[in-house]
Amino acid sequence: MNISAPAEGLAAEPKTLVESAYRALRRDIIEGRLAPGEKLRVEHLKDNYGVGAGTLREALSLLISDALVVSQGQRGFRVAPVSLEDFEDITQTRVMLECDALRQSIAMGDDAWEASLLAAFHRLAKAEEKRIGSEDREEWEERNRIFHEVLIAACPSRWLKHFLSILYQQAERYRRMSLYLQPIPRDIHVEHEALLHAAMNRDADKAADILSEHIRLTFRSVQAIQADQQSDKRQA
Amino acid sequence: MNISAPAEGLAAEPKTLVESAYRALRRDIIEGRLAPGEKLRVEHLKDNYGVGAGTLREALSLLISDALVVSQGQRGFRVAPVSLEDFEDITQTRVMLECDALRQSIAMGDDAWEASLLAAFHRLAKAEEKRIGSEDREEWEERNRIFHEVLIAACPSRWLKHFLSILYQQAERYRRMSLYLQPIPRDIHVEHEALLHAAMNRDADKAADILSEHIRLTFRSVQAIQADQQSDKRQA
DNA sequence: TCAACACGTTTTCTCGAGATTTTTAATTTC
DNA sequence: GAAATTAAAAATCTCGAGAAAACGTGTTGA
Numbered sequence: 043m044n045i046s047a048p049a050e051g052l053a054a055e056p057k058t059l060v061e062s063a064y065r066a067l068r069r070d071i072i073e074g075r076l077a078p079g080e081k082l083r084v085e086h087l088k089d090n091y092g093v094g095a096g097t098l099r100e101a102l103s104l105l106i107s108d109a110l111v112v113s114q115g116q117r118g119f120r121v122a123p124v125s126l127e128d129f130e131d132i133t134q135t136r137v138m139l140e141c142d143a144l145r146q147s148i149a150m151g152d153d154a155w156e157a158s159l160l161a162a163f164h165r166l167a168k169a170e171e172k173r174i175g176s177e178d179r180e181e182w183e184e185r186n187r188i189f190h191e192v193l194i195a196a197c198p199s200r201w202l203k204h205f206l207s208i209l210y211q212q213a214e215r216y217r218r219m220s221l222y223l224q225p226i227p228r229d230i231h232v233e234h235e236a237l238l239h240a241a242m243n244r245d246a247d248k249a250a251d252i253l254s255e256h257i258r259l260t261f262r263s264v265q266a267i268q269a270d271q272q273s274d275k276r277q278a
Numbered sequence: 279m280n281i282s283a284p285a286e287g288l289a290a291e292p293k294t295l296v297e298s299a300y301r302a303l304r305r306d307i308i309e310g311r312l313a314p315g316e317k318l319r320v321e322h323l324k325d326n327y328g329v330g331a332g333t334l335r336e337a338l339s340l341l342i343s344d345a346l347v348v349s350q351g352q353r354g355f356r357v358a359p360v361s362l363e364d365f366e367d368i369t370q371t372r373v374m375l376e377c378d379a380l381r382q383s384i385a386m387g388d389d390a391w392e393a394s395l396l397a398a399f400h401r402l403a404k405a406e407e408k409r410i411g412s413e414d415r416e417e418w419e420e421r422n423r424i425f426h427e428v429l430i431a432a433c434p435s436r437w438l439k440h441f442l443s444i445l446y447q448q449a450e451r452y453r454r455m456s457l458y459l460q461p462i463p464r465d466i467h468v469e470h471e472a473l474l475h476a477a478m479n480r481d482a483d484k485a486a487d488i489l490s491e492h493i494r495l496t497f498r499s500v501q502a503i504q505a506d507q508q509s510d511k512r513q514a
Numbered sequence: 515t516c517a518a519c520a521c522g523t524t525t526t527c528t529c530g531a532g533a534t535t536t537t538t539a540a541t542t543t544c
Numbered sequence: 545g546a547a548a549t550t551a552a553a554a555a556t557c558t559c560g561a562g563a564a565a566a567c568g569t570g571t572t573g574a
Binding site for chain 1: 292293294297332335336339340342343345351352364367368370371374378434435436437438440441445
Binding site: 293319320321322331332335352353354355 | 527
């Protein structure tokens with residue numbers, strides 16, 4: 043995720059094979075098709091993604107920026123491992139940065155920002171309705187990301203937003219493990235709605251509180267799932 | 279700067295040519311030998327660094343993680359541009375993150391941390407003495423980096439420390455423009471000493487205040503230099 | 515004078531093959 | 545039987561050459 047990437051996720055079409063392979067790999071890692079810790083053998087993967095070895099190596103190098111891939115000189119590439127400890131760190135860091143960014147955004151957002159926030163919420167709500175029946179998760183994921191992005195869009199700090207985009211991506215890996223088997227009952231739509239209203243009312247304290255809880259709840263869900271799996275193992 | 283890099287900057291020897299080229303390029307960018315905004319032509323640079331084209335491309339891809347290089351598909355690589363606006367953003371973000379990390383570090387640091395902090399300060403002080411006469415800036419730069427790193431070393435958040443290492447590197451680019459022509463009189467040794475004592479006394483509020491000022495002063499120095507250059511231009 | 519176009523040059527992007535290093539497996543030795 | 549040694553196999557790392565795109569220059573036409 044380049045810091046100079048176009049804002050608001052209006053990702054332009056990939057112009058090079060490196061870019062295509064980078065995106066395909068990123069998707070496969072975030073969505074779990076490439077398992078955490080898995081070895082990424084260039085000679086094997088280059089066929090899967092239809093590019094040369096050098097091109098694939100370059101794509102993997104780019105994924106190191108996002109901390110989705112790790113490399114240890116002379117011993118190749120691996121999918122970045124996951125751990126509950128890491129997700130807790132991601133969650134806490136994200137709460138701190140995203141609340142700060144949200145406060146700045148609420149303080150500085152203008153009418154156009156309010157309008158795009160409403161629009162993003164509406165698109166998300168529509169996807170939430172559709173999501174009930176279908177398994178079209180990707181659309182909801184995309185719109186959820188954009189809603190969170192627009193919330194902090196009026197924050198003027200490019201670096202804050204850059205770091206948050208990395209953390210969001212990291213969190214998505216974990217979130218995908220928990221969202222469809224909800225050990226903690228939650229109505230995400232209601233959470234988003236409360237967030238929207240607090241932001242529109244320029245109530246920074248309330249918005250930050252809701253956002254904190256919103257982010258932390260996902261961590262607790264993943265935590266609960268892991269606890270379940272642990273006790274399952276013990277019984278078996 | 280890989281997040282899984284060994285802590286405390288005990289950088290192991292580079293094991294691959296990619297790693298060597300990466301470090302050489304990073305150094306040349308931070309120290310200004312490769313100018314901000316400059317085009318990085320692979321065919322030309324590969325001779326300078328004594329590696330093949332593919333290898334150099336990979337090194338450049340790694341530098342994108344650090345936001346020291348930017349690329350626009352099909353139009354090659356460039357050294358990341360600099361601007362006062364960007365440095366102000368870096369400064370503010372760094373103040374927020376580094377103060378938070380420092381508070382956590384002070385809260386959690388044990389005896390071993392205190393010892394390594396004293397040691398790092400001592401090494402820095404020695405380098406400061408030597409620096410008066412000589413032009414051996416690199417040693418001081420390295421020890422200054424380590425002192426700041428050790429200050430926050432006891433903070434348990436790997437992500438916070440990862441982001442801070444990126445911001446520190448960015449700030450170093452700007453700092454190198456200002457430190458030897460000091461438009462604002464300052465005694466950096468005294469600042470570091472006050473920081474050390476506040477940390478050793480576990481006075482988090484005071485330490486955070488000093489650190490904020492310490493980081494902000496560098497920004498004001500660069501700001502003053504740019505203002506001077508502007509007025510010089512106007513006179514000429 | 516300016517804009518648009520075409521051509522040649524430069525640079526980027528991409529691939530496949532060869533040299534090192536790591537990993538695996540079998541063999542030997544205590 | 546276990547540890548150490550050795551050799552084969554696999555994977556990584558590296559380079560140079562060819563295809564595609566961008567850039568600069570000079571020409572043409574209104």
